[in-house]
Structures are given as C-alpha cells and as structure tokens.
Amino acid sequence: MSRVPAALLGALLAAAVPARAQWNSGLETIKLLQKQFNQGRYNEVIAQLDSASLLKLRDENLRVGYVLLGASYEKTGQLDQSLSFYQVGVRLFPRDKDLLARLAALLHQAGLEEQAQPLFEKLVLIDPHNAQGHLGLAQIDRALGFLDRSSVHYEKTLETWPERGDIWQEYGEELGEARDYRTAELALRRALALAPEKTDIILDLALVLRAMGRTDEALTELAEPVRSGRPGALRARALWLLEEGRGEESKAAVEALSSVAPKDPVALYVRARLELKAGRLAQAQGFLRQAAAASPEASFTARVCAALAAWAGRQR
Amino acid sequence: MKSSPLYGRNCPPQGGQLDSRRLAASRMVCLFAACLLAAQAAWAAPDYSPDALLRAHLWRDLISRPVSRRPKVGLVLSAGSTRATAHVGVLQILEQAGFPIDAVAGTSMGAVIGAMYAAGRPVKRLWEVAANLNLASGSNMNSFRLIELMLADKLLSSDNAERFTRSEIGGLRFDQLPIPFACVAMDIYTGEAILFHEGDVATAVRASMNLPGVFKPVEYRQRYLVDGGVVDYIPIDAARSLGAEWVLASITESDYHSARPTSVLGMLEQVIDIRGAVLSREQRQRAQFLIEPPVGDIGIYETGRVPEAMAKGVIAANKALKPAMENLLLFSLEALARDWGTAPAAAPSGGRP
Numbered sequence: 001m002s003r004v005p006a007a008l009l010g011a012l013l014a015a016a017v018p019a020r021a022q023w024n025s026g027l028e029t030i031k032l033l034q035k036q037f038n039q040g041r042y043n044e045v046i047a048q049l050d051s052a053s054l055l056k057l058r059d060e061n062l063r064v065g066y067v068l069l070g071a072s073y074e075k076t077g078q079l080d081q082s083l084s085f086y087q088v089g090v091r092l093f094p095r096d097k098d099l100l101a102r103l104a105a106l107l108h109q110a111g112l113e114e115q116a117q118p119l120f121e122k123l124v125l126i127d128p129h130n131a132q133g134h135l136g137l138a139q140i141d142r143a144l145g146f147l148d149r150s151s152v153h154y155e156k157t158l159e160t161w162p163e164r165g166d167i168w169q170e171y172g173e174e175l176g177e178a179r180d181y182r183t184a185e186l187a188l189r190r191a192l193a194l195a196p197e198k199t200d201i202i203l204d205l206a207l208v209l210r211a212m213g214r215t216d217e218a219l220t221e222l223a224e225p226v227r228s229g230r231p232g233a234l235r236a237r238a239l240w241l242l243e244e245g246r247g248e249e250s251k252a253a254v255e256a257l258s259s260v261a262p263k264d265p266v267a268l269y270v271r272a273r274l275e276l277k278a279g280r281l282a283q284a285q286g287f288l289r290q291a292a293a294a295s296p297e298a299s300f301t302a303r304v305c306a307a308l309a310a311w312a313g314r315q316r
Numbered sequence: 317m318k319s320s321p322l323y324g325r326n327c328p329p330q331g332g333q334l335d336s337r338r339l340a341a342s343r344m345v346c347l348f349a350a351c352l353l354a355a356q357a358a359w360a361a362p363d364y365s366p367d368a369l370l371r372a373h374l375w376r377d378l379i380s381r382p383v384s385r386r387p388k389v390g391l392v393l394s395a396g397s398t399r400a401t402a403h404v405g406v407l408q409i410l411e412q413a414g415f416p417i418d419a420v421a422g423t424s425m426g427a428v429i430g431a432m433y434a435a436g437r438p439v440k441r442l443w444e445v446a447a448n449l450n451l452a453s454g455s456n457m458n459s460f461r462l463i464e465l466m467l468a469d470k471l472l473s474s475d476n477a478e479r480f481t482r483s484e485i486g487g488l489r490f491d492q493l494p495i496p497f498a499c500v501a502m503d504i505y506t507g508e509a510i511l512f513h514e515g516d517v518a519t520a521v522r523a524s525m526n527l528p529g530v531f532k533p534v535e536y537r538q539r540y541l542v543d544g545g546v547v548d549y550i551p552i553d554a555a556r557s558l559g560a561e562w563v564l565a566s567i568t569e570s571d572y573h574s575a576r577p578t579s580v581l582g583m584l585e586q587v588i589d590i591r592g593a594v595l596s597r598e599q600r601q602r603a604q605f606l607i608e609p610p611v612g613d614i615g616i617y618e619t620g621r622v623p624e625a626m627a628k629g630v631i632a633a634n635k636a637l638k639p640a641m642e643n644l645l646l647f648s649l650e651a652l653a654r655d656w657g658t659a660p661a662a663a664p665s666g667g668r669p
Binding site: 146147177200204231232233235236240264276279300308312 | 642
C-alpha cells in the first residue's frame with residue numbers, strides 16, 4: 001500500500017472511532033430513556049431529552065429520541081409540545097411510518113382532520129398495508145360521511161389486525177350507519193366473539209337487529225344489559241315494545257326503567273303514549289309535560305315532548 | 317428498518333437487517349407503543365341516550381308510513397353551475413340515510429341533477445356524470461365557437477344539454493318520472509319564471525340551464541327561454557307546487573363578495589349570482605331546512621373543482637343530517653300522533669339504527 005492511501009485510510013478509521021463511540025453512547029441513552037418511559041417516568045424522559053441532548057443523537061437514535069419525547073409529552077398531557085416534536089421529527093424523517101402515524105393520530109384526536117388526513121394518506125402510500133394509516137382514514141371518512149370509502153379502509157385495517165375486537169366493532173357501527181345491516185351484524189358478532197365481555201358491542205348489535213326489524217332478537221340481546229340495570233338498554237326495551245304494540249310488556253319495561261331512573265324522559269314518553277292509546281289525553285299531556293321538564297332544555301326529547309303535550313292539550 | 321411502535325405485535329421486519337442493538341431498541345419502542353395504541357383505540361359506546369333512541373323510534377314510524385299519512389318531503393336543488401354539483405354529495409348522504417324524498421325541484425344545474433335523480437338514476441351514476449363534467453358538456457363550445465361568441469356575438473347552442481339528458485333518462489315526460497319533479501326557466505322577453513312540470517323533461521332541463529348571454533334562448537311554445545337561475549335561484553315554490561309540505565333546500569350560492577371577475581363571462585356570472593342571491597333571500601325563509609355546502613368560491617368554469625364541490629356536499633349534508641331529521645320529525649309530530657290513539661306505530665325496519 002502506498003503511503004497516501006494508507007494515510008487516508010488511517011484518517012478515516014480515526015474519524016470513525018469517535019463516531020462509533022458517539023453512536024454507542026446514543027444507543028445507551030435511548031435504551032435508558034425507553035426503560036424510563038416504560039416505567040411511566042415521562043417527566044424524566046422529557047428532562048433528559050431537552051433539545052441539547054436530542055441534538056447529540058444521530059440517525060435511528062435521533063428518530064427514536066423524537067418518538068420518545070413526543071410520546072412523553074403526549075402522556076403528560078402536553079399535546080402542543082408533543083405535536084411540535086412529532087412535526088420536527090416528521091420533517092427530519094419524512095418517510096418514517098412511526099412518526100407519521102403518531103403525528104397523524106394526534107391531529108386526528110384533536111379533530112384536525114384536514115391536517116391528519118394527508119399524513120394518513122402518505123402512510124398508506126408508503127406502505128399500502130399500513131393498518132394505522134387505514135384506520136385513521138376509515139375513521140375520518142366515517143366522520144365526514146364517506147361511508148363507502150370508510151368501509152374499504154376498515155377492511156384493509158382488519159386484514160392486518162384481524163383480532164382487534166374494537167375495530168370490528170367500529171366497522172360494524174359504520175356498516176350500520178350505511179344501512180348495510182347484514183354485514184354489520186356479522187362484523188359485530190365477530191367483535192363479540194373476540195371480546196365477549198364488552199357489553200357495548202351487544203348494545204350495538206341490538207340496534208342493528210332492531211333496524212332490520214328483528215325486534216325479538218334485539219330484545220334477547222338486550223337481556224343481560226337489562227338485567228344489570230343499564231338505563232339505555234331499559235329505555236330501548238320500553239320503546240321497542242311500544243313500537244311492536246306490546247302495551248303490557250312495554251308498561252312493565254317502563255316500571256323497570258323508572259325504578260332505575262325515576263324521571264327518565266323516555267319512560268315518561270312511553271307512559272304518555274300508552275295513555276294516548278287508551279284515549280286518556282289529560283294523563284298523556286301530564287306525562288309529556290313531565291318528560292319535557294325532565295329533559296335538558298332545548299334537547300330533541302324536550303322539544304318533542306313539549307310539542308306533543310301542546311298537541312294533546314288541543315285535542316282535549 | 318425503522319422500528320414501528322404503533323403496530324404493537326404486528327411490527328414486522330421489513331427489508332434490511334437489524335443489528336441486535338437496534339432490534340432491542342425497536343422492541344422496547346414496540347412495547348410502549350402498544351400501550352399508546354390501546355389508549356388511542358378506545359372502545360366506542362353506542363348512543364342509547366333519550367335523544368338518540370327517541371329520534372330512531374320516531375324516524376322508524378315516519379318512514380314506514382305512506383306519504384298520505386305524513387308530510388310530503390320536497391328537495392330543492394339550487395342553481396349554481398359547477399358549484400351545484402355539490403348537490404350530488406348532498407343526495408348521496410340523504411340516500412345513504414334513507415331520507416324520504418317525495419318531490420324534487422331544481423333550477424339550472426340543480427335541474428339537471430334533480431331530473432336524473434327523479435328519473436331513478438342512481439346517485440353513483442350522478443357522481444360519475446358530474447366527475448366527467450367539462451366546459452363543453454351541454455354545449456357546442458370549442459375554441460372556434462368561443463371566438464365567434466366574443467367577436468361575432470354568435471351565441472352558443474345548448475343542444476348538447478338536451479341530448480345528454482335524453483341519453484341519461486330517455487324521452488321521459490314529467491308524469492312518467494318515479495319521483496315528481498319540476499324545474500324553472502325564464503322567458504327572456506317577458507321576464508316571467510316558467511315552471512315546468514309537464515311535457516318532455518329533457519327540453520325543460522335544457523331551458524332551465526340555458527345560460528343567458530352564452531347560449532341561444534330555447535324556443536318552446538312561443539316562448540324564448542333562458543336559465544331559471546336569473547328569476548328563481550332556489551325554486552321553493554316549484555317544490556310547493558308539487559305538494560311538498562316540508563322542504564329541504566340545498567343551496568350553492570356564489571360568494572360574490574370575494575370574486576373579482578376580469579372577463580366578460582366572469583362579469584356575466586357575477587351579475588347572475590348577485591341577482592340570484594338577492595332573489596333567494598326571501599326564498600330561503602320559506603324552506604324548512606337548508607344545507608349550504610361551502611362552495612361559494614368555485615367559479616362557473618372551474619370544472620376541475622367538481623370533485624371538491626361534491627365532497628363538500630357530502631361533508632355539509634352529513635353534518636346537517638341529524639338536525640334535518642329532527643326538524644322533519646318535529647314538523648311531522650302531529651301527523652304521527654294522530655294515529656297513535658288507534659293503532660300501534662309498528663315499523664318493520666329502516667333508517668339509521
């Protein structure tokens with residue numbers, strides 16, 4: 001080897017040693033910080049990763065540093081700080097799926113859908129199977145009313161996360177909104193199989209079955225929430241029995257509801273409807289007035305009951 | 317490969333090899349990310365509030381009834397050229413929700429969309445048609461004709477509009493439409509608003525969207541007809557003439573305050589928009605419910621922004637859907653209650669759960 005290349009090689013090796021040492025020391029720092037993060041010591045992570053320390057990190061360590069700092073701020077409720085660091089992180093690592101997903105999720109949680117949507121779109125562009133990206137887009141599309149597109153994104157999400165009961169539930173609800181009740185039922189039953197302890201899925205399923213006109217099945221699904229005295233389930237049972245013209249059962253359901261929630265406006269409404277059916281307008285009007293008074297002012301229930309009370313008064 | 321904390325147990329190694337230290341770091345990040353993800357994907361609680369249950373209960377009752385036992389619902393689609401393609405988005409949401417529509421009235425582009433919907437064309441098709449809209453749609457416009465229009469005062473023909481409507485809905489007459497429909501044009505010699513609710517639909521639609529100053533007036537029964545937007549931008553009365561008792565109007569007015577037209581056609585559009593807005597002030601009061609997609613900044617010739625207009629229609633209508641349902645239910649209460657004393661309000665199915 002001639003002298004010049006040997007000298008060059010020597011210089012390069014000499015330069016690489018401190019760089020390697022610095023990378024190793026950065027990795028040690030990151031490991032320590034991750035340990036602290038996992039132990040919930042978020043303020044310590046923040047204190048150690050002030051901007052000066054962050055700048056000492058390189059490459060992958062720097063990327064993880066931004067993730068840790070943003071997540072720590074997020075955990076301590078300092079969302080604006082978290083947002084700032086995720087944004088800088090995304091600027092430094094524009095194709096990093098993790099940082100993109102975190103920034104998009106944070107914006108999405110804050111309701112900043114217009115800012116979140118392009119980030120989720122970028123995620124699925126980088127990785128067409130990116131479940132977090134598809135889930136974000138599914139939720140945004142659902143909230144905006146693009147239900148067809150939302151369904152597609154939920155399906156893509158579930159290809160990656162087929163065991164996520166919460167996503168099957170969301171998907172089922174979305175299909176219910178799109179009035180695709182049969183598929184909604186299947187999705188919700190899948191969610192229930194994955195998370196049988198989640199009563200909310202049963203409530204969703206009951207709504208879908210009722211919307212399909214399968215009232216008896218819907219009432220059967222409600223049995224357990226009714227037994228455990230959930231006012232919502234008791235309300236639904238009273239209303240659905242009324243709709244079916246099963247007056248006596250509806251009356252019994254109202255009694256059960258009233259024992260849990262004595263001034264529940266729906267219980268009073270159902271009582272009024274039963275009085276109307278019996279031709280007792282004065283009693284109906286009384287219940288409707290009580291229902292209107294028991295509902296939050298200007299709520300839909302209050303307005304309906306007040307209008308019906310006035311109508312019943314005119315009929316007397 | 318970068319670690320992917322958000323993917324929890326699904327963080328797959330993608331391309332490249334990880335050294336053991338980076339892998340360890342990635343795993344640790346995965347751990348904390350799984351916790352974060354769990355926090356983000358909260359289990360949703362279905363809405364069993366009194367308002368939600370009562371709304372669904374009354375809605376099932378309403379939509380299960382024949383129109384003779386509930387108020388007749390009219391949908392009004394305003395004029396607005398390219399902006400009015402937002403109506404397609406509005407229709408998509410209404411149809412998605414199973415909103416009853418018993419009569420449709422439209423002016424200009426609202427008439428084109430309304431006629432297709434009343435003829436039973438699926439909203440998906442309306443979406444496709446609108447997405448392919450360009451300046452030559454509905455006219456014989458090309459560079460030569462445009463020069464003729466500018467230099468020789470030779471108006472364009474809107475024959476293509478009629479041909480297009482006929483290709484979509486055939487030669488249907490108004491009385492053959494599955495949903496009653498009416499549209500409005502203006503007699504350029506008398507200034508009268510001409511209400512179409514009988515005869516050939518395609519001819520009426522062409523007259524309704526026949527922009528004055530650009531297209532030749534359509535000669536029809538000794539009248540010379542131009543775009544109805546000049547006299548009846550939001551044709552509420554047309555819907556009333558079809559028996560609509562509760563009217564939902566989708567309005568796509570221009571925000572002419574911010575527009576600064578620099579061309580002859582732009583000026584013409586501005587004048588029509590201002591006139592339309594002035595006339596529509598009173599009409600707005602006569603509708604029971606308004607949906608106004610924010611498309612005021614979209615110009616008449618900006619056909620490239622049609623997808624944006626339709627998307628804005630979807631978003632605006634989706635936001636307005638629940639209040640619109642509640643408004644219609646409150647309006648319908650007496651009609652519903654009249655039957656409650658005698659028969660159960662059983663409803664088999666339908667509506668959002």
